[in-house]
Amino acid sequence: MVTLFSTQGDNEKPLPYIPSSNTISSNSSRKNVLLIPYYNFSRYLETKHPRVAKYKKSILITIGLLILITIIVTIIVTAVSGHKKGDNTNEGGSTDLxxxxxxxxxxxxxxxxxxxxxxxxxxxxxxxxxxxxxxxxxxxxxxxxxxxxxxxxxxxxxxxxxxxxxxxxxxxxxxxxxxxxxxxxxxxxxxxxxxxxxxx
The missing domain is CATH 2.40.40.10 (RlpA-like domain)
Known part of the structure; x- marks a missing residue:
């Protein structure tokens, strides 16, 4: 993979290469386009927060888990809310009415x-x-x-x-x-x- 270098004083740090629309091949264009947000996130961490960059995988996993938990909680709350809004009868009727x-x-x-x-x-x-x-x-x-x-x-x-x-x-x-x-x-x-x- 081609890398770029930042010029912050004498410390040169490799930056991940972000494929442009001209360099994405027709066979892998969809895959590379989907990875662009990841490349941008990686470059941001390495330029702004180099100490945090080494934990980027853990950060991404944590963000993914938080999104998943949010979706699950939303589904549960919606289901419970819908149940409470229903009436207190069933097909056979109810004796506690x-x-x-x-x-x-x-x-x-x-x-x-x-x-x-x-x-x-x-x-x-x-x-x-x-x-x-x-x-x-x-x-x-x-x-x-x-x-x-x-x-x-x-x-x-x-x-x-x-x-x-x-x-x-x-x-x-x-x-x-x-x-x-x-x-x-x-x-x-x-x-x-x-x-x-x-x-x-």
């Missing part, structure tokens, strides 16, 4: 509910929103079926049994029998803000 949303009422006596039971409007029952109910192949298998939740609305609280799924309800919503709804709000309101939590 609470929520805030809209409370409405319907007639559970119109047919068999998603849990497989036939109920009537005089019972304290409710249909849970689809996202928190779960998406099991058999809706009867949702672990939320038969769970009791305490619902609090503007008028008071009531404990209802989950017997159905509300397909159009958003996360946090509950669709209750009119008997249950009347204990937390006036019937004329139709839709109210509620908070609820699984109690058994």
């Amino acid at each position: 609470s929520g805030e949303g809209d409370g409405t009422y319907y007639d559970p006596g119109v047919g068999t509910g998603a849990c497989g039971w036939l109920n009537n409007d005089s019972e304290l029952v409710a249909a849970l929103n689809a996202p928190q109910y779960g998406t099991s192949a058999n809706p009867n298998d949702s672990p939320m079926c038969g769970k009791f939740v305490k619902v609090t609305g503007p008028k008071g609280s009531v404990k209802v049994k989950i017997v159905d799924k509300c397909p159009v309800c958003k996360n946090g919503d509950l669709d209750m029998s009119s008997t249950a709804f009347s204990q937390i709000a006036e019937m004329g309101q139709g839709r109210v803000k509620i908070k609820w939590k699984v109690v058994s």
Whole structure:
């Protein structure tokens, strides 16, 4: 490899040769171009910090490791952040739930509910929103079926049994029998803000 010499007094120091665009052969041009930053870094160390130059390989390895660690940490933080932003349900639903949303009422006596039971409007029952109910192949298998939740609305609280799924309800919503709804709000309101939590 051709070397150059610096003229700093009587101490001549060899400098690494940096290939120019005219001297890079067609067969090795890509390799040499990629090495130019390394040559520049080496020349900088040898001219400005000659004592440090002998550690250049260690310095480059350290820089590479720091970059790698930064990338790994970024990936981990992104993954953890994404997990925290997800809701607390899975395909089969969850039995450790609470929520805030809209409370409405319907007639559970119109047919068999998603849990497989036939109920009537005089019972304290409710249909849970689809996202928190779960998406099991058999809706009867949702672990939320038969769970009791305490619902609090503007008028008071009531404990209802989950017997159905509300397909159009958003996360946090509950669709209750009119008997249950009347204990937390006036019937004329139709839709109210509620908070609820699984109690058994």
